[in-house]
Amino acid sequence: MLKDIVSTHKSAFAPGASTELRAQRNLVRRVVMQNGNLVGNARSDTKGVSARVYKNGLYGFASAAELSEAAVKKALEKATYNAAFLDSHAGRGKGALPFIQSGVRPADEDMNDVPQKTYIDFLRAVDNYIQKKYPKLLSRSVVSACDSMEKLICTSDGYASHIIAPRGYVYTMLTAEGKDKAPVELYEVFGGRGTFDRSFSKPELLFDTIDRLHERLMHKAEGVHAEAGNKLCILGGILSGMLAHEAVGHTVEADLVLAGSVAQHLLNKPVASPLVSMVDFAHTALGETAPLPVYVDDEGVAAEDALLIQEGILRGYMVNREMGERLKMAPQGNARAYMFSDEPLIRMRNTTVMPGTSTLDDMISSVDDGYYLLNSGNGQADATGEFMFGITMGYEIKNGKLGRALKDTTVSGVAFDMLKTVDMVGDTVTWSSSGYCGKKQRMPVGMGGPALRCRITIGGR
C-alpha cells in the first residue's frame, strides 16, 4: 500500500486556492494467448504524485514520476507556478470554489497482484479446453487483462481518501469460417471488480459460457445480413448500457454541455419515453455494490448518485466542482483521473438505464418482424446525441420467435429521438465494466441496462 506522503504538505497549500495532492500507483498485468502461443506476457507498474491548484478560475497542474516528499514538493510548486502563469496571462478573476463536506475515507480493497504464472496457467487451461472441444475453429485468443489503481488524495477541503480499485477480466475470442468462407468472430468477457484470484478461482467455471459462445458463433457463421432500415428491435442489456454511457451520458457531462452538446437546452424537458429513467450510480446500484464503485472522487467530493433522466425528463448533468459552481449544481463525485500524471476530468461511473417490468420473453414475443441485438464490439456518440454501435451478435425476430443470426452490422440513431420510441423496458439489468471510456485520458467505467424495445436504424449491407 502507498505510504501517506501527501497529507503532511497540506500546510503548504496556497491560501485562497483550492488544491489537490494525489499520490498514485497503477498496476497492469496482461497475458495474451493466440492459437496457443503466448504472444503477450507483460507487467507494468507506474507511480508518482501530482498537484492541482485552482485559482481565479484557472487550473495549474504538475506531476512527478516518483513517490517521495521531494516529488510532492516539486509538483506542488510547479502546479502553483502554472496556475499563476495562466492567471497572469488569461486571468478570469473568479473567486475560490465553495467549500465541500470534509471527511476521511480509508481503503477497503487490495491491489490486483498475483504472480504472472497464475494468469498464464489459467489461460492455458481455458485455451486447452477450447482447442480440444472445438478443433475446427479458424483461430482462438484468450487474454487476461487486469488493472489496479491506488490513490492517496489530500485536498484543501473535502475528503482525504485512500482509494484502491482493482479489476480483472478474461476475454475469449473465437473465429470460425462462415458459410461464404469468410471468417466470422465473436468474443465474451468474464470478470469484474476485484483481484484476479477472487474472480477466477477455477477455469471450469467459464466453460459453460464458452460453449454458449461457440454455439452463437456457429449461428453467426450461418448468419444473414440484417435488412437495412428503421426497425423494431429489442436491444439487449449490454447495448442499452452502451446507449446510457455513449449516447446520453457523454452529452450530459458538464464540460460537453458547456461546449454546446444537444443537452444544453434540454434540462427539465422530455428527452425519452416516460418508461426511461437513467442514473449514474456512484457506489451502490439497485441494492448492490456497483460494478466499479466510486466513494470519493479525485477532488475530494463524497460520491453520490447522479440522476440523469427521470421518467423521460432530463433532470441533471454530471459536474466537477468548478462546473458545478458555474451551473449551480452540487458536485456528486464525477471528477476522476486515470494516471498520476492526469488531471481529474468529468467522468461517468456506473451509468445505467433503470429496469422496468417486462420479461425478455414477453418482449421478444411482442415483435412480429424485427431484431434482437445482444452484443456490441464498440460504440461512439456525438455532441448531437447521434450514436453508432457495432453489433457483433443478434438474431432476427419473426412472429415473436428468434430466427436466423445476423452478420456483423451497425445500429445508429439520435439518442433523444430514439429513446422516445422505447415502449417496453426489461426487468433485469446487465452490467459491463471491462472497458475504458476514452476522453482526454482513459478511465474504467461501468455501464448497464435492461432490454429495451425501440425503433432503431440498422445498417444491413
Add this chain to the structure above:
Amino acid sequence: MRNPKDLAKLALRMLMEAGADEASAAATRSELNEFNADAGEFSLMRTTFDKSVSLVFIKDHKRGAVSLNDNSPEALKAAVEECVTSAQSGEPDEAWGLADVPQDKVFESGAEMNVDKLFSRTDELIRTIGKEYPKIMIDQLIVSHVHVKSAYANSHQVNYEGEDSFYGVSLACLAREGEKSSSFSGVGSMLYSLDRPFIELDGIRITLSDAQKQIDTMPADGKYEGTVVFTPGCLQEVLGALAGNYVGNSVILEGTSQWLNKLGQHVADARITLSSQPHHPDMVAGQRYTGEGFLAEDYDIIKDGVLENFMLSLYVANKTGHRHAPNDSFAAVMKNGDTPITDIIKSIDKGLLVGRFSGGAPGANGEFSGVAKNAFLIKNGQVTHAVSETMISGNLAGMLNNVRGISSEVFKDGGSVLPYLAVDGITISGK
C-alpha cells in the same frame, strides 16, 4: 537522476547477470508542458515530469516483459526479478528474439520550448477562431510541447540514444447556432516550430469552415451505391482499420487475414502506393528504432497496387516465415494522384464527402458499416448539403480495387501524409 542511456545500460547488465540469453532495456525521461482551453476559454496549464524503463528478458526461448517508471536501484532489482519470474512462468517459443545487428547511433530532432510563444500562438488561435469562425465553439484545445530523451540497449551490441522535442496541437470543436449544433470535428498536428500561426496548419481552416456548414443537416435520400470521398483525416482511420484487418500481427499469426497468401500480388488499384515512412521529411519525431532494436527504415506496404509487406513484429515474422516490418510505427504515407480534389468531385454523380467514420470495427472479412460523420452530399459534381443519420457500408479490401481517384493535394499532420481518396461502389443509406 541517471540519464536514459546509463539507465538502459545498467538495466541490460542486470538482466544479463540474471541469466538472460537475450535481453533489452529501454529508458526515457520526458517533460511535457501543455495549455488546455475548454468551452472556448483557457482552463489549465499542465506540466508532467515522467520517466520509464522497459525490460525484456529471454532465456531458454521464454520471454518476460516488465515496464515501470521508477529507476531507483531497488525498483530496478525488483523489476528484473519480476521479469525473470514472468519469463519462467511462460512456455518456450523459439520465435522470440531481438535485433542482432550491432548498432551504435544517436538521434536528435526538434528545438527547445518557448513557453511564452506557445501561449501566444494558442491565444492567437482562440482569438482567430472567434473572429473568423464565429459559430465555432472550441470543445477542447490542447497545445503541448514534449521533450523526451530516450535510450535502448540490447544484448546484441545494439545501442541507441535519442532526444526529441516537438509541439502538438489538438483541436476538438463543434459549430453552434441558437439551440442547434453540429457534430464534433477534430484535427491535430505535430510540429517542430512555432513560426506559423496554428490556424494555418494543414486541415485546421477546412475543419472549421466545414463544421460551420454542418449545423443544418439532413439524411441522405434512400439507399444506393455511390462514391465516397474520404478526407485525409478520415483516410487515416480507414488505413488503420485496413492495417489491422489484413497486414497486422494478429491476423497474420491467426491466419485469418484475407491477404495471407497475397504477398507479391495485386490487392489494390495500381494507383495505390501505401507506405510507412518515419523518415519522410514531413514527419515529426518519426521512429528511429523499433521496439525490438532494429534501425527503423521506410517501407512500402502496397506498391502500385501490389502487396509488398506485412506489418509484422520479429516474433510473428519468425513464427510465420515472413519478413518483419522495417519499422513498427505506422507513419502512413499514400502516394498522391495528379487530379485536384475539386476535379474528382466534379466527376461524381452521387456520393458523399466523409470527414469521419463512426463505425463498428470491420469484421475479419473486411466488411464495414457505420455512420458518415462530418459528411456532405455530393450531387452532380457538386458538394451540396451536410448529411446526418446516413450510413455507409462496404468492404475494405474491395474498396481499394474500386478507386475513382486520388487527389493531388495531401495533408501533412506530422504523423501522416495523406491525400483524399475517392472510391466507388459504397452502399449509402439514409432514412
